[in-house]
Amino acid sequence: MPVRFLRNASELADVSWESPLPVQVANARPVSADTLLVATTSVTTDANRDLLGSTSSELPTLDGCGQYRKLVWIARRASDTQINYTIRARATDPVSGAPLEVGWRTIMTGNFPADSANPNWLRLDIPATGDGYWDQYRIEISVASGTVSLVSKIVGVR
Amino acid sequence: MSAERITRREMLKRLIVAPIGAAALVTLPVREASAAALQPYYEPYFVAVLWEGRTRCDSLWRSLKGDVVAILPTVQGATPYDRLYWTGYALGSAPVNVNMRVLARAVDHNGVPLGNGWRSIGQATIQTPPQRWFRVEIPEGHWDEYRIEVRSATPRLVYSRVIASQGYWKE
Numbered sequence: 550m551p552v553r554f555l556r557n558a559s560e561l562a563d564v565s566w567e568s569p570l571p572v573q574v575a576n577a578r579p580v581s582a583d584t585l586l587v588a589t590t591s592v593t594t595d596a597n598r599d600l601l602g603s604t605s606s607e608l609p610t611l612d613g614c615g616q617y618r619k620l621v622w623i624a625r626r627a628s629d630t631q632i633n634y635t636i637r638a639r640a641t642d643p644v645s646g647a648p649l650e651v652g653w654r655t656i657m658t659g660n661f662p663a664d665s666a667n668p669n670w671l672r673l674d675i676p677a678t679g680d681g682y683w684d685q686y687r688i689e690i691s692v693a694s695g696t697v698s699l700v701s702k703i704v705g706v707r
Numbered sequence: 708m709s710a711e712r713i714t715r716r717e718m719l720k721r722l723i724v725a726p727i728g729a730a731a732l733v734t735l736p737v738r739e740a741s742a743a744a745l746q747p748y749y750e751p752y753f754v755a756v757l758w759e760g761r762t763r764c765d766s767l768w769r770s771l772k773g774d775v776v777a778i779l780p781t782v783q784g785a786t787p788y789d790r791l792y793w794t795g796y797a798l799g800s801a802p803v804n805v806n807m808r809v810l811a812r813a814v815d816h817n818g819v820p821l822g823n824g825w826r827s828i829g830q831a832t833i834q835t836p837p838q839r840w841f842r843v844e845i846p847e848g849h850w851d852e853y854r855i856e857v858r859s860a861t862p863r864l865v866y867s868r869v870i871a872s873q874g875y876w877k878e
Contacts, residue, residue: 567716580789580873581787581873582786582787584816587815624821625812625813625822625824666827667826669824670811670822670824670826672847700815702813702821704849706849
């Protein structure tokens, strides 16, 4: 016996491959993305300078990131110069918001090499594989010589 | 010109078995935003149509919107989307041979690009027999603006649609 359902409010239709039962995904909501940071940094030879320009190693670049599965770091450098980066992360006390302890875990190191095909625009997913969910991140950048202006945007993806 | 009368069932069958030309941007690891209010959402799958229309392809690199102004984006407000899909077909009886490339950039809180130019996300050549659908997946999401450009040595009229998908959580 065919199964029938009401289609278009007034049409009674048999369930078939061409007219499947209407379904709706329940209890779901879209994953949103938030812009966490837009900053301009003068990248120098200081190995411990972060995107906010700070060389205080205990200061986070980003806080309150525990809800984000990953961060997408998009940036534009003023010139086609290699930029080195180190990404550090740590967790915080859920009550006080203070770090569980001093120091960081280094989760990524690398560089944006000079690239004639894409001399200015850069992108890095943090972390590159797996999930983030760290509470705080410190993103340090440096160049071998001279200075380079870098405009960064970081999007948190849940 | 001839025509035949077919049933809806037969039409569906033909659509399903029709070969689909596809090109994959394997180098793409990217997406637009301010148009969000204008985008019809196909709930509950959180898919938005970012653009739909026809493009006259010629030997110049043109945005899907038809312009050759390199600073103009094709789609904006793409920050929340994991990936984009460009689907369409070219009119005409000749085989399709259309070059396409995808550019992306980010904007600041005021909607101003972080800087000049674009990042090249990837490029591909769409080659299909005539009257076939093609689809290109742009997996590198979360860029704010994209510029999708096409060109063809033989002028073609391409009808296409750019959609973007947003992941969702099941609660």
